[in-house]
Amino acid sequence: MRNVWIMGKRELAAYFSSAVAYVAITVFLVVVGVKFFIIDGFFKTGEASLRSFFELVPLFFVFYLPAITMRSIAEEKRQGTFELLATLPISDSEIVLGKYLGAVGFLAVTLAVTLVYPLGLALLGDPDWGAILGGYIGLLFLGAALLAAGIMASTWTQSQIVSYILGTLIGAIFFFTERLVRLFWETARDAVAYVSFDSHYSNFVRGVLDTRDILFFVAITALFLVVATFSLNSRRWK
Amino acid sequence: MGEAKSVPVIQVEALEKRYGEIHAVKGVTFEIKKGEIVGFLGPNGAGKSTCLKAITCYLAPTSGAIKIAGMDVQESPREVRRKFGYLPENAPLYHDMIAYDYLRFVGELRGLSGKDLEQRIAHVASKVAIAQVLGQTVGTLSKGYRQRVCLAQALIHDPEILILDEPTVGLDPNQVVEIRSLIKELGKDRTVILSTHILHEVLATCDRIIIIHKGLIVADGTPRELLERFTSNPPVLLRIALPEGDGSEIMAKLQAQEWVERALSRPAGIAGEFEVEVQGREGGDHRTRLVELVGREGWSLLEIRREMLDLEGLFRKLTQE
Numbered sequence: 390m391r392n393v394w395i396m397g398k399r400e401l402a403a404y405f406s407s408a409v410a411y412v413a414i415t416v417f418l419v420v421v422g423v424k425f426f427i428i429d430g431f432f433k434t435g436e437a438s439l440r441s442f443f444e445l446v447p448l449f450f451v452f453y454l455p456a457i458t459m460r461s462i463a464e465e466k467r468q469g470t471f472e473l474l475a476t477l478p479i480s481d482s483e484i485v486l487g488k489y490l491g492a493v494g495f496l497a498v499t500l501a502v503t504l505v506y507p508l509g510l511a512l513l514g515d516p517d518w519g520a521i522l523g524g525y526i527g528l529l530f531l532g533a534a535l536l537a538a539g540i541m542a543s544t545w546t547q548s549q550i551v552s553y554i555l556g557t558l559i560g561a562i563f564f565f566t567e568r569l570v571r572l573f574w575e576t577a578r579d580a581v582a583y584v585s586f587d588s589h590y591s592n593f594v595r596g597v598l599d600t601r602d603i604l605f606f607v608a609i610t611a612l613f614l615v616v617a618t619f620s621l622n623s624r625r626w627k
Numbered sequence: 628m629g630e631a632k633s634v635p636v637i638q639v640e641a642l643e644k645r646y647g648e649i650h651a652v653k654g655v656t657f658e659i660k661k662g663e664i665v666g667f668l669g670p671n672g673a674g675k676s677t678c679l680k681a682i683t684c685y686l687a688p689t690s691g692a693i694k695i696a697g698m699d700v701q702e703s704p705r706e707v708r709r710k711f712g713y714l715p716e717n718a719p720l721y722h723d724m725i726a727y728d729y730l731r732f733v734g735e736l737r738g739l740s741g742k743d744l745e746q747r748i749a750h751v752a753s754k755v756a757i758a759q760v761l762g763q764t765v766g767t768l769s770k771g772y773r774q775r776v777c778l779a780q781a782l783i784h785d786p787e788i789l790i791l792d793e794p795t796v797g798l799d800p801n802q803v804v805e806i807r808s809l810i811k812e813l814g815k816d817r818t819v820i821l822s823t824h825i826l827h828e829v830l831a832t833c834d835r836i837i838i839i840h841k842g843l844i845v846a847d848g849t850p851r852e853l854l855e856r857f858t859s860n861p862p863v864l865l866r867i868a869l870p871e872g873d874g875s876e877i878m879a880k881l882q883a884q885e886w887v888e889r890a891l892s893r894p895a896g897i898a899g900e901f902e903v904e905v906q907g908r909e910g911g912d913h914r915t916r917l918v919e920l921v922g923r924e925g926w927s928l929l930e931i932r933r934e935m936l937d938l939e940g941l942f943r944k945l946t947q948e
Contacts, residue, residue: 395735399724406723469719473780476683476715477736478708625687 392479396487400461401494414499417453421446421503438516439507443524443594446503447587450532451564455556457495458539459549461488462621467547481621485540485614492536500528520596527593530606531586535560537613544620560586563609584609636661636710636788636818637682642691644677651677653842654691661787664814666829667822669839670946675822676716678839679792682820683713695788709737711788712781717796718774722766726757726776729765730783737784751779755809771802778809789813791821795828807831826942840946850938857941862906863914864893866930867921869901880924881905886916900929 404410425442462484465471474484510516535556542555567585571578582588589602637659644652652674659665667675680686682693684704693700695707721729727748734744752758755775760768765776774794781789794810795803810819810832823829829836830850838846838853846853867877874892881890881903888906895902907913914931921928 392736399732470721472685472715473719476685476713478705479736
């Protein structure tokens with residue numbers, strides 16, 4: 390556990406040691422802000438609600454979060470630093486968990502910055518705090534699952550680009566499949582909804598904290614991280 | 628020390644590694660005793676790095692067993708990793724990290740913390756002479772300094788064993804000399820295994836050479852042992868003062884000796900001197916006989932030496948086909 394913490398700390402520091410983190414967070418805030426305030430006309434609707442924010446951010450996450458994780462292991466492999474890391478007394482699962490912890494830390498910082506929106510809202514009116522809290526918890530779980538997918542993709546390649554594309558693809562499959570299937574095949578909808586990020590996430594936004602939704606995200610995150618660990622371990626296969 | 632020296636700290640038995648179709652290491656067996664500085668020498672692609680990657684338990688061998696300090700590498704990778712410090716090829720570091728923070732990070736993963744860790748960082752930084760660049764970002768350092776930072780990382784937990792993969796590749800000649808003397812210094816109180824494709828590196832730093840070629844060990848011993856084993860009965864070179872004449876008289880006398888297989892005159896390069904290479908028949912050192920002969924004949928001897936095949940030649944001979 391100590392090793393995971395040490396790794397996570399370094400990862401988080403690495404994100405913020407370059408300009409990339411600040412640019413990424415700024416882009417995130419601007420894009421979400423523009424869509425939320427200008428395109429969706431927050432001020433015109435006259436409603437003290439973050440509903441459109443919570444609809445928009447998950448879409449953005451599908452493309453944004455793989456960019457956060459694309460370097461994590463792919464770049465270590467390319468630079469050869471992975472070999473040094475892997476010969477320290479740390480297990481592959483600790484490496485994966487540490488990398489993951491750092492990425493989740495970055496996500497937490499990004500989400501913390503967006504707290505300006507609900508706080509601003511509180512000045513203008515009386516928002517539904519239950520829905521907002523639920524929405525944030527939902528974003529955290531959803532983001533954590535997408536990051537795990539990104540870390541997993543990052544273990545498969547030495548190329549950041551490939552890592553980004555695979556990470557996005559996996560996220561998109563879990564996120565958009567339900568909407569697609571709904572268009573063509575009504576009867577399969579329930580089955581697909583069961584493994585869809587979107588349907589589980591939407592419960593959080595309605596302010597409903599259901600253990601089934603939480604378990605779903607925890608399970609899928611764990612699955613991605615286990616696959617990532619196996620993938621790192623595969624170099625030791627005879 | 629005498630007794631402790633004989634304990635093998637690294638035991639490699641019938642190590643084999645295949646990468647798919649490529650048979651990189653084809654059954655390598657050796658032992659390294661405590662306190663030895665061993666050079667793994669071989670041309671590029673001979674399988675040196677693969678051996679080191681297996682010893683450091685980065686890769687699993689296809690077959691064979693590796694023990695470090697008596698522990699099997701596959702069975703207890705974590706304990707084994709505590710025993711050694713590793714400098715991989717090209718000193719891979721996180722370029723956007725400050726050198727000090729990097730050493731801290733590795734030290735923490737090595738189980739150090741607090742005052743201990745700070746003392747160790749200060750100690751290794753002064754040992755490898757990087758104290759003045761600890762505050763710099765790794766990416767801004769010269770290649771020589773990066774190599775040293777990576778070496779500092781390998782030493783942070785004061786390991787008994789130091790494993791160095793091509794430690795001087797890409798350095799300028801001054802840096803190479805510095806790193807080599809550093810390795811020699813570090814080898815005084817620990818076991819060192821280093822890989823290189825440069826013969827001089829091994830001669831400058833190592834007590835023992837393991838020459839590896841196409842995944843097999845082709846020679847193993849001290850530089851002296853290797854030379855003796857591979858060049859028995861070397862020719863003897865004589866240089867004799869000869870103010871006039873073409874030396875045919877000398878040649879005739881030499882060829883007349885029953886213990887001389889053949890004598891060949893060689894260009895002496897200096898007027899008034901005559902040089903001849905004498906190849907004796909098998910068995911024994913012919914230098915004393917030659918000196919006696921020279922004395923009997925009243926030749927004035929300028930120089931006599933055995934023509935050992937140098938290690939460069941040996942290395943080429945062993946790793947050519």
